[in-house]
Amino acid sequence: DISLSVQMGTKAVLCCPHIPPTSVLIITTWKIHLRDKLSCSMSLNRERNQSEKNNCTDGRISWASRPDQNPELQIHPVSISHEGDYRCEMGTLEGNFEHTYHLQVLVPPEVTLSLEKNRTVECKAIAGRPAAQIFWAPEGDCVTGKEYQDNGTVTTRSRCHYPDGNLSTVTCLVSHPTGNRSQSIDLLPG
Numbered sequence: 001d002i003s004l005s006v007q008m009g010t011k012a013v014l015c016c017p018h019i020p021p022t023s024v025l026i027i028t029t030w031k032i033h034l035r036d037k038l039s040c041s042m043s044l045n046r047e048r049n050q051s052e053k054n055n056c057t058d059g060r061i062s063w064a065s066r067p068d069q070n071p072e073l074q075i076h077p078v079s080i081s082h083e084g085d086y087r088c089e090m091g092t093l094e095g096n097f098e099h100t101y102h103l104q105v106l107v108p109p110e111v112t113l114s115l116e117k118n119r120t121v122e123c124k125a126i127a128g129r130p131a132a133q134i135f136w137a138p139e140g141d142c143v144t145g146k147e148y149q150d151n152g153t154v155t156t157r158s159r160c161h162y163p164d165g166n167l168s169t170v171t172c173l174v175s176h177p178t179g180n181r182s183q184s185i186d187l188l189p190g
């Protein structure tokens with residue numbers, strides 16, 4: 001089994017297992033179980049050279065190229081609803097080969113940093129998946145929380161107070177699997 005993380009909006013291509021060059025391929029089937037319980041399958045009978053069965057109605061899931069040449073599956077563009085398990089089964093005269101991908105969809109958060117009254121700053125990592133983590137340099141007197149949106153994204157919000165009147169600049173560091181980012185802001189004096 002293979003864990004695979006792909007960014008929303010991109011194209012994902014999933015490969016089938018490598019079969020020994022001497023084996024005779026009869027049928028390739030992709031079985032798809034999406035997290036919201038929908039399941040469907042697509043199969044190709046190599047001898048008859050045609051796509052036999054396909055009850056996957058999501059037009060973004062298709063064979064990557066001509067299936068008689070290549071049984072890879074393509075998801076384009078990837079959305080959060082595509083999270084789930086994708087199993088490629090290859091039936092050959094010598095036996096069956098299969099593997100399963102556990103697909104996780106990543107959404108980069110939008111980062112904002114704003115200055116509030118009284119030497120307080122707020123950093124937000126908006127609508128990321130999974131939830132982003134927020135760190136500060138230097139550490140302040142902080143309150144951090146998460147808001148879960150219906151579409152599966154999470155907004156992380158952290159608000160910090162800096163009573164030290166000599167400190168002039170603070171930095172918010174957002175850590176996320178799609179890449180870490182940082183933003184700095186100047187505090188008002190006093």
Ligand SMILES: *[C@@H]1O[C@H](CO)[C@@H](O)[C@H](O)[C@H]1NC(C)=O
Nearest residue numbers: 038039040041054055056057
């Ligand atoms: C596709 O077919 C499989 C097995 O025949 C069935 O379990 C599944 O619910 C079907 N999916 C759709 C979307 O019709």
Ligand SMILES: *[C@@H]1O[C@H](CO)[C@@H](O)[C@H](O)[C@H]1NC(C)=O
Nearest residue numbers: 046047048049050066068069
């Ligand atoms: C399979 O079908 C395609 C068209 O659908 C054709 O171009 C190709 O030559 C066929 N291959 C074999 C091995 O019959």
Ligand SMILES: *[C@@H]1O[C@H](CO)[C@@H](O)[C@H](O)[C@H]1NC(C)=O
Nearest residue numbers: 117118119120141161162163
């Ligand atoms: C500024 O923040 C400090 C610490 O949270 C608090 O004690 C103080 O009352 C605040 N002052 C104003 C004017 O809000």
Ligand SMILES: *[C@@H]1O[C@H](CO)[C@@H](O)[C@H](O)[C@H]1NC(C)=O
Nearest residue numbers: 080107127149150151152153
């Ligand atoms: C999810 O919902 C939030 C809040 O409504 C929105 O800002 C964000 O763009 C949405 N993201 C996706 C991937 O649909």
Ligand SMILES: *[C@@H]1O[C@H](CO)[C@@H](O)[C@H](O)[C@H]1NC(C)=O
Nearest residue numbers: 162163164165166167168190
């Ligand atoms: C702020 O800086 C001044 C001058 O460098 C120093 O005397 C004072 O102790 C500093 N205050 C704090 C809270 O560090």
Ligand SMILES: *[C@@H]1O[C@H](CO)[C@@H](O)[C@H](O)[C@H]1NC(C)=O
Nearest residue numbers: 135173174175176179180181
């Ligand atoms: C992002 O930040 C986290 C926490 O500081 C760190 O563990 C991780 O290695 C960083 N990732 C990248 C790609 O720099």
